[in-house]
Each structure stands twice: as C-alpha cells, then as structure tokens.
Amino acid sequence: MFEQTHLGYDQLGREWSADLFAISLGTPAPVTPLDALHGALGMIVTHAEGRERTPHADYVQGLYAYDLWISALSRDHIDHFGHAYLVWCTANARSFAVQFLELVASRPEVYGNRNSRLAGDAADYYRKTADALRQMCMLFPFPGGGHPEEPECRKMALQLLDHAKSNEVLGLQILKKIFLSLCDS
Secondary structure, three states: OOOOOOOOHHHOOOHHHOOOOOOOOOOOOOOOHHHHHHHHHHHHHHHHOOOOOOOOOOOOOOHHHHHHHHHHHHOOOOOHHHHHHHHHHHHHHHHHHHHHHHHHHOOHHHHOHHHHHHHHHHHHHHHHHHHHHHHHHHHOOOOOOOOOOOHHHHHHHHHHHHHHHHHHHHHHHHHHHHHHHHHHO
C-alpha cells in the first residue's frame, strides 16, 4: 500500500514533485483568437528573456540558456543521457513553435494581414532553429546520448547550437513586434 502524504501547494513543481500539479476549474471566460495570441506571445517573450519564474534561482531559461549550453558543451561537461533528452525536448518544442506560427500565418482573416505575415516570417527562423536541433538529435540520439566527448562531434554540435540560437533571436524579434502591436490595439 501507499503511504498518504500531505503536500503544500508551494511545493508543487519543485525538484521531486516536478511532475505533480494542481488544476482548478472555474467559470470559462470568452477569449478571442487575438487575445489568445497576445497571451501566448507574452509567455514566449517572458520565457525567452529569462523573466519566467523558476523554482530555483540557478535555473536558466530562454536565450541565455543557449550560452550556458554552448559553454557546457565546449568544456565537455555533458551528461550523455540528460543532454540527449535536452536536445530532443528542445527540438520538439521548436517544431511545435513552427506549427503554431504557421497556423497564425495561414489565418490572416483571424489574426490580421500584418500579424499573419510576420508570423510566417518568424516561422521561417524557428524552422531553421528546429532543423539545427533535429540535426543535433542525430548526433545525440535519445536515450543513448551519442559521443559529445568526441572533438568533431562537439565542434559540429557547437556550430548547430550557434545557428539555432542566432535564428531563434531573429524569430523572437519578429514575435516581439507582433506582441507589441497587439498591446497597442
């Protein structure tokens, strides 16, 4: 049998309980597609700029995480399993970003011509990021991890990470334009 344990809400999402969460359902509130886009872009920008709340002060997220990732890989300071998982998760996240942006781009009647055009431009940059990260998935397959200790493998991975980051920076600049235009309207 399982032992019953009490857990305070402030402990949810922390280290050992990262997979636990609480949800509360209330009265649904109507949200327009533009409001939803504004909210999504707000979360994306907050995360990318490293302003998202984290459970630990030393957690790093957003664009700055690329710099730490590059630094760790440069020093051959990589856990094979964890690194392969990070590559896989990040590649998937950027692939989903492309799908999301393509959806916005394909619906100018909903999101407006300018927003849809800009979303298409951002999707192009995020596609390049996702492609670079998918190439890294081949270098560091999950769960095996590949061989990050091999100099040629590491060199290629560092080039791919630099390419991924530079394209994500350009894509994010476009997303900020859309976000700011939605703030003004």
